[in-house]
Amino acid sequence: MKKVILTIILTLVFLVIVFAAYIYSGAYDVSQTTPHKSITQWIINKTTHHSILKRMKGTIVPDLEDTEMIADGFIHYNEMCLICHGAPGIDPSVMTKGLYPGPPRILKPEDIVSPDMAFWIIKNGIKMTSMPAFAPTHSDEDIWEMTAFMINKMVKMTPEEYQQMMQPPAVH
Numbered sequence: 371m372k373k374v375i376l377t378i379i380l381t382l383v384f385l386v387i388v389f390a391a392y393i394y395s396g397a398y399d400v401s402q403t404t405p406h407k408s409i410t411q412w413i414i415n416k417t418t419h420h421s422i423l424k425r426m427k428g429t430i431v432p433d434l435e436d437t438e439m440i441a442d443g444f445i446h447y448n449e450m451c452l453i454c455h456g457a458p459g460i461d462p463s464v465m466t467k468g469l470y471p472g473p474p475r476i477l478k479p480e481d482i483v484s485p486d487m488a489f490w491i492i493k494n495g496i497k498m499t500s501m502p503a504f505a506p507t508h509s510d511e512d513i514w515e516m517t518a519f520m521i522n523k524m525v526k527m528t529p530e531e532y533q534q535m536m537q538p539p540a541v542h
Contacts (some may be wrong), residue, residue: 402470418496426490434518436486442533443519446512451520454500459529469500479525489517 378397392398406414415516454473466473476482483491491523493513495503504513524532 402468405470411472414498422487422490422496425494429486429489430488431485432514434514434522436518439515439518441521442512443515443517443521444523446508446516447519447524450504450508453515457524458527458532460532466500469471471499473500476520476525482521482525485517485521488521489513492516 403412452460453463454466454469455476458477462473462475474481482488491501493503493505493508493510495501504516507518527535
């Protein structure tokens with residue numbers, strides 16, 4: 371029994387030394403221009419997905435069909451999200467070409483996650499991606515408005531409809 375315990379301890383110590391040597395060697399490429407290895411990408415994707423699912427439990431989704439909420443969400447989206455995600459007929463900023471992982475385009479209903487997941491991601495951001503957290507600068511109401519606009523309006527819009535929303539209202 372002592373040999374088994376000693377073997378386990380020595381194996382763990384060896385693994386810690388190998389892991390530390392790898393970290394200090396600089397062998398891992400942290401460049402934004404080099405994609406992750408497939409196993410690394412799988413680990414990140416699984417960890418991110420399950421982390422968000424665990425933390426969004428209990429989120430109560432308000433009525434996202436409210437036209438005023440959607441209109442206010444457009445203003446927030448146009449100011450805060452357009453630069454990275456683009457919009458119908460509008461490409462993301464050239465700056466996003468240097469981001470890894472790149473921000474997803476949100477142009478069709480299948481491009482968007484569930485409302486509660488979208489809210490959580492917008493509110494909290496995602497570490498080691500280009501997605502910032504908007505909770506420090508926006509209220510939950512503002513974030514729900516962005517969510518409502520993206521889910522109920524933007525993914526169904528034509529480029530012309532988006533451009534029309536960007537125009538200031540006519541003064542009579």
